[in-house]
Amino acid sequence: MQESTVGPLRVTVLADSDTRWKWGALTARRIASGARLDARLLRGRATPTTRQLAEVGIPADSMREVTAPEFLAETGRDTTDVLILSCVGGTVQAMLHGLNRAWEGAQRRPVVVTGYVGVVYEKLADGLLLRAGADVVLANSAHDADRFRAVYSGVGADPDSVVETALPFLEGEPYKPSAERPFTVVFAVQPSVPDSRKDRTYLLRRAVDHARFHPDREVLVKLRSKPGEHTTHIEEQPYQKLVARLDPPANLKLVYGHMGEVLDRTDLLVTVSSTAALESMHRGIPTAVLTDLGIREALGNHHFLGSAAYASWDRIDAGHVPVADPAWARAHGVAAVNPFGAVRERVTALAARDRLPQLAPYYTPETAPGYLPGVLARHGLDPKGEPLPGVAVEPTEPSAVRRALRDFARNSARTAYRQGVQRVAPVIRRWGQL
Structure with a gap:
């Protein structure tokens, strides 16, 4: 660029x-x-x-x-x-x-x-x-x-x-296969898609199974955040907690870090609808958009209609390596000049x-x-765009003690929020379905 x-x-x-x-x-x-x-x-x-x-x-x-x-x-x-x-x-x-x-x-x-x-x-x-x-x-x-x-x-x-x-x-260097490392499959997860424990466990189990079927490959589960951290979307069921029950083989690993660095060693990117798919396509890395849970607006994978990237875990297990359609990629901002x-x-x-x-x-x-x-x-403003009464408007740099108290309070609030999202909300949803 x-x-x-x-x-x-x-x-x-x-x-x-x-x-x-x-x-x-x-x-x-x-x-x-x-x-x-x-x-x-x-x-x-x-x-x-x-x-x-x-x-x-x-x-x-x-x-x-x-x-x-x-x-x-x-x-x-x-x-x-x-x-x-x-x-x-x-x-x-x-x-x-x-x-x-x-x-x-x-x-x-x-x-x-x-x-x-x-x-x-x-x-x-x-x-x-x-x-x-x-x-x-x-x-x-x-x-x-x-x-x-x-x-x-x-x-x-x-x-x-x-x-x-x-x-x-x-950005990043164009994809070049390497004989100096194992063929590497990266499953790029998303915080909110899919959102149910059942669907997330299914996708994770299929990644674990793929690692078992292909012991010569390295399978990386690329995570967005650690438990307790929040990103753009809420993560109700962290993959870190789900994987422990699946007894993954040694060639499956959970990884954090910069997506570009992970893509440097990727031979096949697998995802439901993450923007990581666009990063991967931009570099010419084979990219699979999963169809296992359907092609649905709720999942966001309908965005890839016409991309030639759709595949199921069954096809990936069998060796299918999708290649993105160049015309689709250009129209969707991939490899633009x-x-x-x-x-x-x-x-x-x-x-x-x-x-x-x-x-x-x-x-x-x-x-x-x-x-x-x-x-x-919700942002402390009245209908004229002015601060609501009692809302502090002057930026302040808190003391070390105030920072510690603020961070403690914020972390406690996040923990309470997370408990509500992960435990209370699903129960309420189940009640609503009775």
């Missing part, structure tokens, strides 16, 4: 999980290589841990954990040139309204960029309209760009805000303007009076 000629710029990324920090930081590097990069990590359920940040491995010139009101207070008097909102849709919507209030009367404001960290396979209109109003909404492929513009045109939002790019972490040229030009042009207009969210108190106030309140 070609790097940016834009500069010097200062870029701030607001991220609410480890995966979104990775997407936002890499997008910043693609837009403006060499720019100052400031990280603001939104305090919440999925705030990245130190281990997760180290695994992502992207340094920032400054990094601080903030609440939404704290971030808005800081940004209102900041000199950032580009602001990347790498968050869930509701948070993006709240920030768009809050930033309009924070920048009232300012001579200049940053260019606001947002987008998606991976495959958009559900809630297309919902997620897009929550992001509408940013200066630039990134689409990770030509396929997505067409869909995004159609949604915006359909409701009277600005379709020109959509700019086609690619996932910024599609200079995919960040257009967004660099757009951001450069906007940043050079003497004055930018107010952000224009599609949802307003007039268009969505029964929906918007709740979205804003």
Whole structure:
């Protein structure tokens, strides 16, 4: 990928999980290589841990954990040139309204960029309209760009805000088989797909069986997070806990770490619908999208229709090695040529303007009076985008004692939340099915 000629710029990324920090930081590097990069990590359920940040491995010139009101207070008097909102849709919507209030009367404001960290396979209109109003909404492929513009045109939002790019972490050396190591199969798991214990145990058992059927192969189960950590999605049934009951053979291992490093030693990537499939295809690594649980919107694997990547564990056991269809890959942002040229030009042009207009969210108190106030309140803002009474707005750097107490409280809350998700919620769901 070609790097940016834009500069010097200062870029701030607001991220609410480890995966979104990775997407936002890499997008910043693609837009403006060499720019100052400031990280603001939104305090919440999925705030990245130190281990997760180290695994992502992207340094920032400054990094601080903030609440939404704290971030808005800081940004209102900041000199950032580009602001990347790498968050869930509701948070993006709240920030768009809050930033309009924070920048009232300012001579200049940053260019606001947002987008998606991976495959958009559900809630297309919902997620897009929550992001509408940013200066630039990134689409990770030509396929997505067409869909995004159609949604915006359909409701009277600005379709020109959509700019086609690619996932910024599609990189790495092209695949070359190696005779110096065992043939390596990587099963890339996902935190929330599938979500049931039964389905997750089934997929894991098939990976274990594959390792038994092929003792000459190495089978790696690539995990996203350790038990107790949260990422972009909630993991109700961690694979680490499920595998112990399956008595895996020695040639099956659980691995963490950077996906790119795992792909460096991969000969076949297997997944349900992870964006790891796109990373793998980008490098020319054989990639199998599993059909064992069906091809269903709920699983997200319908995204790969036409890719020629579908396979079941039975076919994989028998030696099938899928090869992605080149035309499908090009249309879906894989192996694109200079995919960040257009967004660099757009951001450069906007940043050079003497004055930018107010952000224009599609949802307003007039268009969505029964929906918007709740979205804003969840982030400590009133319907005007101002902090609710009693909400702290000034960023503070806590003392060592306060940090320890805060971390203890947050970890305790996460543990309680996890217990509720993993134990109480399934029981309630079963009751509801009686």
